[in-house]
Amino acid sequence: MVFSSATFLFAFLPVVLIGVLLTPRAARNLFLLFMSLFFYAWGELYFVALMLVSIVMNYLFGAAIGRAGKGGDTARMWLILGVVLNLSLLGYFKYANFLVENWNLLTTQLGLEPFDHRKVHLPLGISFFTFQAMSYLIDVYRGDAEHDKNPINIALYIALFPQLIAGPIIRYHDVYQQLRTRELSVDLAYSGLTRFICGLAKKLLIANPLGEIVDQIFAINGNDLSTPVAWLGILCYSLQIYFDFSGYSDMAIGLGRMLGFRFLENFNYPYIASSVQAFWRRWHISLSNWFRDYLYIPLGGNRVGLFRTYCNLVIVFFLCGLWHGASWNFVIWGLLHGAFLVIERIGFGKVLARLPAVVGHLYTLLAVMIAWVFFRAETLPEALSYLKAMLVPGSGNGDLYHVEQYLNTHVSLVLVVAIILATPIARVAMNAAAARTVIGLEIAKTGALAAMYFLCLMTLAADAYNPFIYFRF
């Protein structure tokens, strides 16, 4: 169920909000769990069983690790077994097809029989909830959080609907106390409502119209793609993916607050970063935190000598790419980011710091946009021909498609607003207004919110184009 759909807004959400208000505090988690499983079943009817298996398995392993005590050998054994099982589930459902396809490619080249195999269905959100489940086991093993004896709380942690399908990935130690006790309050719910509507607007008013342009441009044959059109396409995609995904995160954080949860932020204006390293402290923060806490630091992080540090970075970003999807394009995307980070560590970062700030910003935007080509293109040859069109002026026949035919007033307006909102300008202006506040600011803000919500409902009425990019992962 997509948050920006009539079914979610007018059927599911009212039941959840009213239900939470009416349910006695002791039964709230059970109610939310039931609704979360229903939410999942709406998209993946039979795979709710898989989610239940994951919940039971992780509850039992968490209990075993907790009983064995922090850091001991027995706890370590349970942890390894639990992590291996979680990774096996993820590996089978997400990577089996990819492995078999590549294996068959290899064997047919060698003249051997290909491996016969039925396509495995990729259940929604499996990358997200498996990573959360592993966070539970590792945090309990490290003593960063206690294991929870109440299975409802663990089930809710894994299945909670706002962040179930596309994150943010919440580490267990950040949320375990909230699973036990949390307060509903008008202030928190209102700030949640604000975030939710902002997220809805990011998705419906910005990401979707840009997405239509992106789809049209990426469908053009590489030979017919002129350099300006290729740059327009990747500019639109860079903004689309940011507003799509950060919009989803805003909605998840907002829904969480309406239910009494306080989730950590997932984005912090990534496109104003002045290095790729800084970009990763601002983009999909919950994923980079996960990789840092549970992979990069256990590998030794940057305390194991220069060469090992570089290797660790490459390993982390190789896996980060692979996490996004079982395809070589995602792997290349991840490795590109890893390579930029290594280059910055080798000394380019210091050079950048000495140059005017604008150079760092331009380099980062360029690096990130080039990498996005691999993320967006369906296949490797497509990505390469797109890159060629971007970087070699005149490589494509520019007679058929022109920038002007995509930039009507509506799209131009959306692009300008998107570029402004990708920077903190609006927030700074808002804070400045709040500092010398006139009493009506709250009312004005609420009015603006209502207007935004109205616009969202209008686009929802008109919308045929509404997929979330991060649902695929």
Place this chain on the structure above:
Amino acid sequence: MPITLSSISDSKVSSLISQLVKITALAAFLAVLIVLPYQQRFGNPTENRENRELAEKPSLPMTSTAIMKFPKRFSEYMDDHFGFRSDLLRIYHRLLVSIGTSP
């Protein structure tokens, strides 16, 4: 001189107004969520000006194939039939035309 937040931060009035605005906003949001799906059931069913058939209301699923298809069919029905949809659609198209974009 405008009344600044700092000068009235102790005043109960400002926090009361703020709470009132927030509660009203929350209640209005919830009310819209609840009312919109039912508007067409009680009001006049709005005519279909679109050049396509709108989705029909799915019946309760009784077989396993029907259960599998139900979420999609129900979503299509909701997308096509939430309250004031055709009015919202009309305003949206007018808005697009007013900025020189054909819908």
